[in-house]
Amino acid sequence: MRIAGDTIGPRGIAVLAVSAVVGVLLGLHGWSGRHNGLPSTLASSGPRPSAPARVSRPARSPAITSPATTSPATPSPATPSPAPSPGPKLSSQSYASYSYQVWPGPLSTAAKAAATGLVIAVHRHGSGIMVTAGVAGQPAPTPRFYPAGAKVFVVEAALGDDSGNSDYNLGDDGLVVTNSQERILQ
């Protein structure tokens, strides 16, 4: 059989048919696991391990602030939310290898790269810290309180989707806060 000037035989058709079926099976697997994303607090008020943050256009320039660089205009909630309960250990999660510590500092180069397109602010607040994490260019979500000793990690599954100061795929980014034993706070 000839298609667009190229000959295709029974073996060629068989190979394409098999790959089509494999593709459909992989797609079904992907569809069934569509809720298994990275943890995120970026687009919501609280950490939800199965809800990755997503944006429709590239976000730009990482912005991580700590007390040393905090602007006085940073919003602070009047009533901090209750302390979250500890969950599984970060090291037991599939995304542990993509997690980069941003608090306490100092920030590594990888953490800065992973935070591209995000705005993460951490401030000392009484006996703990207030964490605000959002997508650059979008309204900042409400800050959330975590007890003393908490650590903040940014998750970036693929640094290859960051270019310069843009992140083309915030779907693989997230934020995780753990206690001092590195148990995820949720």
Place this chain on the structure above:
Amino acid sequence: MSNTAWRNRAASKSARSKASPPAPDRARAGDLADRATQVTAEWAPTAARVLLGLVLAWFGYHELMAPQLWTGYVPVIAPGSGLALAAVLVHGWVLLMLAVAITAGVVLRLAAAVAALLLVQIVVTLTITGGLTDLTLRDVGVLGLAVCLTGATRQRAVLTA
């Protein structure tokens, strides 16, 4: 011929033989270069096919396995919607099919042409949303590979039967 003339010729010949390899060696080097050029000409399109197929297969596989990580790339449609997810899955399936067709050499030129169109769409979308970046230009290189294969007429290791 006088002794002096003979010695001069002999000395001149000796100097020439030290300065450049003898004629058979040069001929052998030329043959090797010709052979290398011939092998490269025969197999380079096959290497291009396999490498382009690898790129397409990699992205297709990951789009199919974890579509939720790729919805940010879908233009116009809201990234959190089921439609964006379905679009990523369809895109991943098409990439996988193109990868297999290009690697196996099945309807190669048609597959390469479709791959080139897809890559044009990707480059244009990335340029509109993020400008000309290193990511975009990397895709321009892959687009060049696909365009080259649309004109390929001689291929080794293709599945035509």
